[in-house]
């Protein structure tokens with residue numbers, strides 16, 4: 163264990179002493195691992211932080227472990243390269259890892275009528291008879307098994323993934339022409355078009371989704387318009403169906419698709435299309451063989467930015483979807499607020515995260531590869 | 538070295554089609570003007586280029602060479618005027634249907650394809666069977682000496698290698714007309730000379746019409762059947778390399794190609810077979826062996842190339858020989874040549890070149906010598922502008 167006072171005095175002293183301290187700390191494996199950290203060995207960092215966090219959170223007396231963690235990160239920061247690496251890791255730790263670990267912890271607890279409504283994982287018990295204290299560790303994996311038992315959860319996951327994939331694809335179909343049109347627009351209009359894509363963000367997300375209710379309901383604007391122009395006789399039932407959910411997701415996440423696409427398309431050299439035409443390639447074909455492959459990074463980025471939040475979406479299926487629209491966000495909400503079953507809803511959340519981590523890691527791998535290719 | 542470089546105007550294949558009125562031009566530009574907003578990039582150019590010509594565009598940066606090529610390739614439409622290719626008006630023909638390939642000044646290589654795929658792209662569009670694509674691609678790859686780099690992506694290549702890929706990509710289709718925008722600028726001298734030969738060979742074998750932009754005058758002189766010298770969107774002179782060099786039509790052209798001494802003067806006597814020009818700059822009356830279209834007293838300029846002048850320690854015998862006096866100011870030794878800078882008594886500096894036939898240690902004329910600078914009446918050319 164590193165003596166915390168030693169670190170603090172070391173930090174206050176000159177850099178020379180810090181370097182000395184660094185050299186000594188390098189003898190301690192965990193510190194050495196961290197100090198030798200290269201960008202993105204996510205697995206190792208996660209594991210390390212996980213262990214530390216569990217210990218720190220569960221045993222209130224062990225708060226100094228947090229300090230150790232901070233020291234190690236600071237130690238990483240002392241080495242020149244580390245300073246750059248440490249910041250994103252600290253960010254990850256504070257805003258992603260901590261909440262995740264809290265949820266993870268609750269997912270292993272048992273429901274209880276208490277505040278908060280679950281049992282503690284670790285308890286120090288005092289056995290009266292043998293007059294000894296012992297540490298009770300209770301990891302309840304039943305919450306996870308329960309998810310397999312009830313079809314509702316598996317169906318929610320599958321339906322969420324399906325709705326998210328389909329709407330991501332549709333968003334791509336809608337977003338690509340928009341981004342393409344923006345790039346081809348005269349330069350003086352581009353900023354304005356970009357503003358128009360971002361403009362909806364200036365209104366509350368909730369209000370915009372509510373507005374869609376007004377548009378899609380039976381006597382809503384859409385039906386009114388279609389009926390008055392005589393295209394249909396009977397009002398369409400769109401609200402409270404999956405279609406409404408698709409519309410809602412496409413509408414809400416369109417900017418996340420358009421912006422990365424715009425960024426990649428704008429970088430593309432227009433003379434490449436001229437070169438293709440010069441070599442006898444029809445413009446429509448040139449789109450497939452030149453524009454599309456070159457905008458692939460933008461497509462991938464946009465799809466992830468839409469797919470990942472869409473999987474866990476709650477507001478849109480809740481407001482626009484019907485009772486038969488099941489999505490994991492809705493299920494989770496019901497578990498948490500209606501059943502007040504924190505442990506099961508935490509387990510739902512953890513599994514959801516794992517489902518999403520796979521594409522995120524795949525995405526990062528791809529970006530790494532791209533970065534390598536660029537170099 | 539000199540014998541190894543065939544001069545374009547010596548080549549047998551180049552029948553001087555532009556002198557034959559019965560010949561139809563392959564490309565005809567009729568009063569072509571291109572404006573970008575208020576700016577005129579190409580200004581009322583009329584030009585005929587004939588089949589199998591090796592036509593060079595020469596001119597300072599920004600004079601409209603690329604714009605002219607882009608109009609031929611179909612990427613820009615003339616603001617006014619017409620472009621005819623093989624007698625057909627090109628204004629309605631989109632770039633992908635023109636029998637023309639262009640090599641872009643910026644190369645415009647496809648970044649997601651390797652060298653091989655980049656070069657094969659054009660053949661694929663034409664539906665050439667893949668074994669043939671393979672042989673033809675391999676052929677040009679070896680011509681531009683890129684065998685080791687065939688599998689690399691453009692960003693893994695050096696500037697000169699990229700340029701060769703771009704050149705290969707435009708050559709491989711063997712179109713009717715090739716537009717090359719500074720095709721060899723990034724190559725070292727040896728590779729450039731070699732590639733010039735290759736281009737001339739291709740041209741001779743296939744009869745492709747070449748239009749090439751270059752900043753290298755020596756290259757233009759070497760490869761071209763004709764050269765057009767441009768300035769500010771206009772063509773100042775179109776002629777064979779010899780004519781451009783020997784008989785420039787203006788000070789601009791004379792200065793643009795090679796070194797030249799220019800003396801301003803007034804016409805003193807203008808006969809059919811000779812003209813006498815009173816020049817203060819030269820400090821003498823200059824005699825030229827050709828008549829000019831100018832009135833007595835008009836201001837004209839006499840251009841004389843450095844290698845056409847002689848220096849002597851004695852005055853010449855022939856009274857018709859133009860002769861100026863001065864002092865050797867500076868001598869530059871270039872190996873095969875020595876460049877003399879002579880300050881005339883009139884104050885004008887004159888540059889003249891002398892081949893180093895004798896060893897330098899025996900140089901008879903040296904710094905600060907008083908010398909006579911002479912040139913024959915048929916060596917200079919009188920310019921009206």
Ligand SMILES: Nc1ncnc2c1ncn2[C@@H]1O[C@H](COP(=O)(O)OP(=O)(O)OP(=O)(O)O)[C@@H](O)[C@H]1O
Pocket residue numbers: 573576577578596597598599600601602603604605642
């Ligand atoms: N798309 C355009 N919009 C506005 N001006 C242009 C455009 N393209 C070219 N120009 C202008 O037209 C002029 C001629 O350009 P061009 O590219 O033909 O020159 P160039 O002779 O090829 O020059 P360089 O030798 O430097 O390549 C330049 O002044 C340039 O700024």
Ligand SMILES: [Mg+2]
Pocket residue numbers: 602603604642718
């Ligand atoms: Mg140019």
